Amino acid sequence: xxxxxxxxTLDRDFTELYKAHLRDVYSYSYYRIGNHHDAEDIxxxxxxxxxxxxxxxxxxxxxxPLRPWLIRIAHNLAANYxxxxxxxxxxxxxxxxxxxxxxxxxxxxEGREELKHVLEGVANLPDDRRDALVMRFALDMSNKEIARAxxxxxxxxxxxxxxxIKQLEQALVLERGDE
Amino acid sequence: xxxxxxxLRTALAPVEPASEFRDRLEARLEEVEQxxxxxxxxxxxxxxxxxVSSMSDPRNWGRPVAAAAALGVAGASxxxxxxxxxxxxxxxxxxxxxERSARDVADQVRKRFR
Numbered sequence: 001x002x003x004x005x006x007x008x009t010l011d012r013d014f015t016e017l018y019k020a021h022l023r024d025v026y027s028y029s030y031y032r033i034g035n036h037h038d039a040e041d042i043x044x045x046x047x048x049x050x051x052x053x054x055x056x057x058x059x060x061x062x063x064x065p066l067r068p069w070l071i072r073i074a075h076n077l078a079a080n081y082x083x084x085x086x087x088x089x090x091x092x093x094x095x096x097x098x099x100x101x102x103x104x105x106x107x108x109x110e111g112r113e114e115l116k117h118v119l120e121g122v123a124n125l126p127d128d129r130r131d132a133l134v135m136r137f138a139l140d141m142s143n144k145e146i147a148r149a150x151x152x153x154x155x156x157x158x159x160x161x162x163x164x165i166k167q168l169e170q171a172l173v174l175e176r177g178d179e
Numbered sequence: 180x181x182x183x184x185x186x187l188r189t190a191l192a193p194v195e196p197a198s199e200f201r202d203r204l205e206a207r208l209e210e211v212e213q214x215x216x217x218x219x220x221x222x223x224x225x226x227x228x229x230x231v232s233s234m235s236d237p238r239n240w241g242r243p244v245a246a247a248a249a250l251g252v253a254g255a256s257x258x259x260x261x262x263x264x265x266x267x268x269x270x271x272x273x274x275x276x277x278e279r280s281a282r283d284v285a286d287q288v289r290k291r292f293r
Contacts, residue, residue, distance in 0.1 A: 007215070007216060007219055011212050011216075014212075018205075018208065022196060022201065022204075023193055023194075023195060023196065024193075026194060026195070026196040027193045027194045030194045031191060031194075036197070039194075040196065040197075040200045040204075043196065043200075043204070044204055044207065047204065047208060048207070048208070048211065051208065051211060051212070114186065115186065115189060115190040118183075118186045118187060118190040119190050119191075122187070122190070122191070133187060133191070134191060136187075137184075137187040137188050137190075137191040138191040138192070138193055138194075139193070165181070165183055165184065165187075168183055168187075169181070169183045172183065
């Protein structure tokens, strides 16, 4: 029979998990919600909920990384948030990480506009496709991790991401044609 | 990497939480951890005191014996039930089922004695 870890060990492990994935949980929450205030709230709730169920999650993970479990908690909280407010996420370009990315001055205005279209395109995708893209590109999660976070098979996740990229590509082409 | 993927990687850059929020969250988590530690310690002390005082009086022996017997029966039933359930599922082996059952029983025992 497995020995139950002491509270000191659990707290230490949880602190490591928190430090390793605070940015992931925050980034995911931010791109799902669209504003910093509510993203902070979702992030806090995610870690408090994770702390409550950490012992069990650790026991049942069989040594697998806990990031998908953590993101799944944030995912469910974000879904509740949208259900409660019944509104689509609004991502503000000025607040997003794009400003921290290095750009040549001459390309900045054009680049910003293009990135704004990409963010709008992502926000207009069906929920599951949008979530998968955020996990892949903002959090750099593998198909396997995304599959665990979304409760799908790895194959289905691969197809989901492929279709999301294709849909976004088509939307951007259409938009360019309109301009 | 396609053009759209390159754009996605730039547009969806990771977002760092504000340092004020980070400090606030860490303080909150510490507070929760501390409160839980205090509760756990208090419960353990209470249990230890209760065990010592109650075991010296033979009139109190019946309750733990009955509880242990009930847990034994419940545990055995649970093991049998889980083994049957697992047997139906082809993908899981009997060893896994017994391990899981043993863990469930251990959890039940722990809950009873908390």
